[in-house]
Amino acid sequence: MLRYTLPAILLHWLIALLIISAFALGVTMVDIPGITPTKLKYFSWHKWLGITVLGFASLRLLWRLGHKAPKYPAVMPDWQRSAAHGLHALLYVLMFAIPVSGYLYSLAAGVPVVYLGVLPLPAVIDANPEWKPIFKQIHYWFNMTLLTMFALHVAAALKHHFIDRDGVFKRMLP
Incomplete structure (x- = not known):
């Protein structure tokens, strides 16, 4: 049975965990009413996860x-x-498009992105109230597309493992 390389396997599962965490945090934070310290903290963590996904996705693509x-x-x-x-x-497209759309949404809203609270990212666009809802919708729909594609990916992997028993799933196991 042919397998993926260990770096590819580790990046696959790390990115999957980070995306699931960012998605869960995103769903949680938008349901918090008003602007609270907890909500602001969750927004920061969500952005940090997104930037981290973008970094690891870049490494994964290069690999x-x-x-x-x-x-x-x-x-x-x-x-x-x-x-x-x-x-x-x-x-792969969504691993890049989602963090970029979230970053642009944040900038359009006039909120700078400071990675881990210490590294300010450059503002590639100015605050723009007209663009804010557009980037928000783009970010949302990219995430809904990712959720659907993730479900298909998992369903296909499980089908290959339990029904086809063809080793496709095991190629990505550590």
Whole structure:
């Protein structure tokens, strides 16, 4: 059985954990009424997670460009291979698009992003009340798309493990 490299496996699971955490925190923080110290803290943590995802996604993409993914089993139908490639491509796009859209939303809202409370990120756009709701909606819909693609990814992995028993799932296990 061909497997992914250890760095690819570690980055996959680390990024997955960070994305799940950022998503859960995002859902939690927007449900807190008003502006409270806890809500502000959660917004900061959410942004820090997003920036961290962006950094690790960049490392993962660089690693992936230099290391081919293991081939799918020969018994896997062509349509499943195509669907898997498309899904993975979309997941990569979203790993970049979601943090960038959140960053732009924050800047459009006039809120600077300071990574871990110590490293101010450059303001690539000025505060803009007209752009704020647009970036907010983009960020939201990218996240809803990611949630759907994540569910498909997990369902496909479980199908390969429990139904097909073709080793596809085990390629990404540590």
